[in-house]
């Protein structure tokens with residue numbers, strides 16, 4: 001067996017899509033539903049969903065501290081509501097505004113810059129980043145069709161190096177079939 005064991009928070013939201021993408025890249029997804037599931041993981045993904053629900057479930061399943069500790073220990077990706085979790089758990093030094101690009105009906109797909117390349121991104125009731133801390137690098141911005149402000153919004157960030165890297169994106173890379181973000185996290 002090769003590849004990384006990748007914990008995927010599996011309380012609610014787009015779990016299966018992330019698991020499929022992780023597997024397609026030669027890694028081993030492991031659903032995380034209880035504290036013991038975090039043992040031995042070599043990367044962590046927090047999928048999108050509904051962040052209020054996810055917070056409640058993290059509390060109900062007694063996973064808040066475990067997820068916070070794991071995110072500081074292994075490369076971690078949060079997508080959409082997962083990005084909101086990373087911000088509110090205090091592990092990614094950003095502030096976010098929820099539902100910053102309108103309702104479900106305004107869902108959109110766009111090709112965005114990602115570091116030296118690009119990524120095809122799906123936005124579904126997506127948040128945007130309103131503040132980045134000193135150690136946070138902006139990797140993606142989106143004009144959002146110009147409807148949600150004159151300035152491009154920050155929709156992809158990265159903090160830290162190596163195993164302590166944390167990537168947060170407003171969008172759903174797992175829904176477009178574009179593996180750029182997952183490869184960046186895992187390779």
Ligand SMILES: NC(=O)CC[C@H](N)C(=O)O
Pocket residue numbers: 047048049050051052079080081082084098099124125126127
């Ligand atoms: N697609 C998503 O993850 C949506 C996030 C959701 N709007 C929230 O604020 O929790």
